[in-house]
Amino acid sequence: MTETREEWIKKRAYALWEEEGHPTGRDSIHWEQAK
Template identity: 90%
Template sequence: MAETREEWIKKRAYALWEEEGYPTGRDSIHWEQARHEREALEGSAAVSNGKETRPKAKRAATATKGATTGAKTNGVVTPAPKRSASRKTAS
């Protein structure tokens, strides 16, 4: 049976705790680090599969950021207009 996301995070947080020498009071830090590592793994798996796994809200937020750097339409990113390199100076 495949390991669930929660089980993976639990095991990784425990491993982090062991690696640090069993400190007390750092359980939430280990849990968050494990959660971030899992999210990074899930993100890299999505890229290798060619699938988008981010929640719709994050995709929408990312798409709106493109308005200043380039427009994103139907998954195609068009480059932002280039600015002129020469500037006129006042004499």
């Protein structure tokens, strides 16, 4: 099964969030960085 672009972005954004220590309110920033 091939991973869609959106699924890949979700995983990358989540990884960025974890790397930053789970900050609140930065979801849109992480999403843009993941793109």
